[in-house]
Amino acid sequence: MSRLNHASFFRHWTVAVPTTGAVGAGLLAALAGCSGGPSRVQPPSISPSGAASEAMTAYDKDSDGFIAGPELDAAPGLKAAMATLDLDKDGKVSEDEISQRIEAWQATGLGIMSITCRVTMDGKPVDGATVTFEPEPFLGENVKAGEGTTSGGMASIRIPKENRPSADYPPGMQFGLFKVKVSKQANGKETIPAKYNTETTLGQQVSSDDPAIMSQLIKFDLTSK
Template sequence: MMHGRGLKWWLLSAVLLMSAGCGGGQSRLAAPGVAGDASEAAIAKYDNDGDGAIGGNELDLCPALKSSLKRADQDGDGKISAAEIDERIAVWKKSGLALTRLAVTVKQNGQPVTDAEVTFVPEDFLGTGIKQAQGTTDADGVAHMRISDDPDEAGVHLGYYRVEVSKIQPSGKESLPARNNAKTEHGVEVAPDDPSLSGITLNVLSD
């Protein structure tokens, strides 16, 4: 029988494990850190015209930012500034979520794509705390994203990601156009205020 501190510690451990396990969609384990200079690093990497923001063709270079333009662009100028990136990061931090469950459905011409590898590659300006996640689509074209096979990592960190979708033929050749993988145009912001947080659909882009 446990008493005092031993019982309290056991109860705390149980709560943490349940929050990360299959009983819920989101984990409240310690959230990963984001680089303190993330917004400045993003501007330095993608602001090619030097106007202090990322917009127009510059957003094509960062599909993750482009996908969140409506949510991030607070002043409606069609661009994302360092301050607006900081605001998005603040939303992630305020949520307190370490990671969240996410299902990705891959379709091509309206039909599910099976046995495709889906990889969420975090934008490097976020630093090293945000981890890559991956999943393989099933018969319905659905991939359940996870960082690793560890039950505590069955999900995705909040953050900005390039999304790569790949399907290798038996011959070893990639069957999907490079716009979906090596030169991906897919991107996503995994954010707590996104109504599609629990599931998104990606349509395979043609050549």
């Protein structure tokens, strides 16, 4: 493949968010090789209406047609995405809003994103912690969990190789709504409070229009109390 053809390929298939400072995010596309031509990592298959219905079944405990208040607290992935999810800005999430959010991810045609997050505890970087992004169950089995280990407080979150949809799948994360868990073991004991792992209140939307990703400030500022 000529140099010109490579340049043309990347202009057509790759969108990037510049990385500055400690935290950055970029959108990735797959490269198939010159003989087979370019291919693109497709978004995971999700039924917007089906996933939205399942979300309401899981979290709308009072059956009023909205996920709000304590119900929203129980869904960190949804709560973290309110800036783009709550279209009418009423502080509640409806079935239609969830469906439209999934449709918005799919409309980008982008299947994977590289993300880096920063973790601090009481203002200090956390080293050696495992950061796990667990997809909200209502998204289905095609959206995969990702993880990374902090160094200097920073962690690149990726789907583990053994869980990627195919052997040539590039590193990164699929679009989605995720519960985020931060864990660090020392002498067989968890050193991070339960509110950040087994009872996590942390969440993150992986999407090109998510404010935290756009501003390159994906950070989890934990407290020991």
